[in-house]
Amino acid sequence: MPTMPRRAPLDQPPEAxxxxxxxxxxxxxxxxxxxxxxxxxxLGYHVAQAxxxxxxxxxxxxxxxxxxxxxxxxxxxLLLANGxxxxxxxxxxxxxxxxxxxxxxxxxxxxxxxRRERSATDGRSQNIVLTEAGxxxxxxxxxxxxxxxxxxxDRLSRAERLMLIELLRKVAGR
Amino acid sequence: MPTMPRRAPLDQPPEAxxxxxxxxxxxxxxxxxxxxxxxxxxLGYHVAQAxxxxxxxxxxxxxxxxxxxxxxxxxxxLLLANGxxxxxxxxxxxxxxxxxxxxxxxxxxxxxxxRRERSATDGRSQNIVLTEAGxxxxxxxxxxxxxxxxxxxDRLSRAERLMLIELLRKVAGR
DNA sequence: TATTGTTATACTCTATAACTATA
DNA sequence: TATAGTTATAGAGTATAACAATA
Numbered sequence: 129m130p131t132m133p134r135r136a137p138l139d140q141p142p143e144a145x146x147x148x149x150x151x152x153x154x155x156x157x158x159x160x161x162x163x164x165x166x167x168x169x170x171l172g173y174h175v176a177q178a179x180x181x182x183x184x185x186x187x188x189x190x191x192x193x194x195x196x197x198x199x200x201x202x203x204x205x206l207l208l209a210n211g212x213x214x215x216x217x218x219x220x221x222x223x224x225x226x227x228x229x230x231x232x233x234x235x236x237x238x239x240x241x242x243r244r245e246r247s248a249t250d251g252r253s254q255n256i257v258l259t260e261a262g263x264x265x266x267x268x269x270x271x272x273x274x275x276x277x278x279x280x281x282d283r284l285s286r287a288e289r290l291m292l293i294e295l296l297r298k299v300a301g302r
Numbered sequence: 303m304p305t306m307p308r309r310a311p312l313d314q315p316p317e318a319x320x321x322x323x324x325x326x327x328x329x330x331x332x333x334x335x336x337x338x339x340x341x342x343x344x345l346g347y348h349v350a351q352a353x354x355x356x357x358x359x360x361x362x363x364x365x366x367x368x369x370x371x372x373x374x375x376x377x378x379x380l381l382l383a384n385g386x387x388x389x390x391x392x393x394x395x396x397x398x399x400x401x402x403x404x405x406x407x408x409x410x411x412x413x414x415x416x417r418r419e420r421s422a423t424d425g426r427s428q429n430i431v432l433t434e435a436g437x438x439x440x441x442x443x444x445x446x447x448x449x450x451x452x453x454x455x456d457r458l459s460r461a462e463r464l465m466l467i468e469l470l471r472k473v474a475g476r
Numbered sequence: 477t478a479t480t481g482t483t484a485t486a487c488t489c490t491a492t493a494a495c496t497a498t499a
Numbered sequence: 500t501a502t503a504g505t506t507a508t509a510g511a512g513t514a515t516a517a518c519a520a521t522a
Contacts, residue, residue: 167379169448186346197511206341230483292345293348390502401491
């Protein structure tokens with residue numbers, strides 16, 4: 129297959145250089161903050177920006193240390209707090225489609241953190257059960273949440289944190 | 303390649319059925335809400351749950367109608383509000399790595415929504431400029447934000463919305 | 477016929493290393 | 500030697516359709 133250039137040449141040729149010398153690349157003057165324009169009123173934008181912070185915190189405090197992805201962490205904590213649950217309920221709680229949940233459970237089962245038990249009352253259904261290893265890993269990872277959240281203490285007061293979570297729950301609508 | 307079963311058989315055989323009849327599958331009793339346990343204090347969990355709502359709203363109001371992805375929308379609105387910007391600044395503002403930004407700009411440039419202009423003062427650098435088509439699409443998509451946000455009116459008061467955005471900005475830390 | 481869960485698959489999103497060109 | 504941007508590539512995340520087993 130012939131390779132085609134994906135990008136047209138820039139429209140300003142290099143010859144169009146300004147004569148005047150300019151600030152060096154190691155600049156001391158900070159960039160002015162960008163105007164958000166319409167974005168400043170778009171809740172989803174701010175949610176996404178906040179997620180950059182929370183995802184980064186998660187990776188450092190829990191993802192890396194315990195080898196867990198965000199959804200895996202949530203799923204395990206739900207099992208710890210509620211006891212065995214069906215894939216269906218887990219999928220609803222975590223907004224996961226069936227196929228993706230299947231693969232997720234496969235990974236956690238391969239690590240011996242949980243197992244699938246067939247429902248005694250409905251042969252189509254399963255109960256997802258934490259193994260002993262799953263329980264202890266989840267407990268440890270759960271305790272790592274506290275220091276993670278404490279990282280926000282210099283950005284949010286305790287009252288602000290509570291208020292923020294309450295407002296996010298209203299947006300989530302459940 | 304021989305196909306190997308990815309999943310071990312369930313450990314409870316079908317014979318282990320309870321004798322007592324049980325609620326039919328078309329159940330009228332709603333599932334009890336799950337306990338969040340540790341998750342109730344994990345800000346990132348609530349941010350992710352709220353994002354399910356905002357992403358869904360975005361898809362219906364802007365993503366589908368205008369053929370824009372979330373980051374594309376944000377990027378275009380930043381250009382509309384600030385005029386030409388370098389890829390570097392766009393990447394910083396939107397938390398995009400260089401390679402991903404390059405592909406993103408390729409797509410938008412292929413749609414003739416923006417173009418790359420070489421900086422007159424630094425041959426390494428570029429200015430990303432909205433085309434006329436890009437400007438008008440962005441303007442239209444920008445106006446669609448208002449009705450989208452109004453969908454939240456039954457979940458958040460005006461004051462709550464403002465408070466929420468303010469708190470999310472603190473979390474984002476910029 | 478409807479529901480639970482699975483398989484196969486593809487597309488989007490994000491991350492990393494190596495490279496080009498300019499400075 | 501450092502910076503801006505690109506290329507190539509792989510991995511994670513998410514979506515859809517078709518299927519099996521059970522109800």
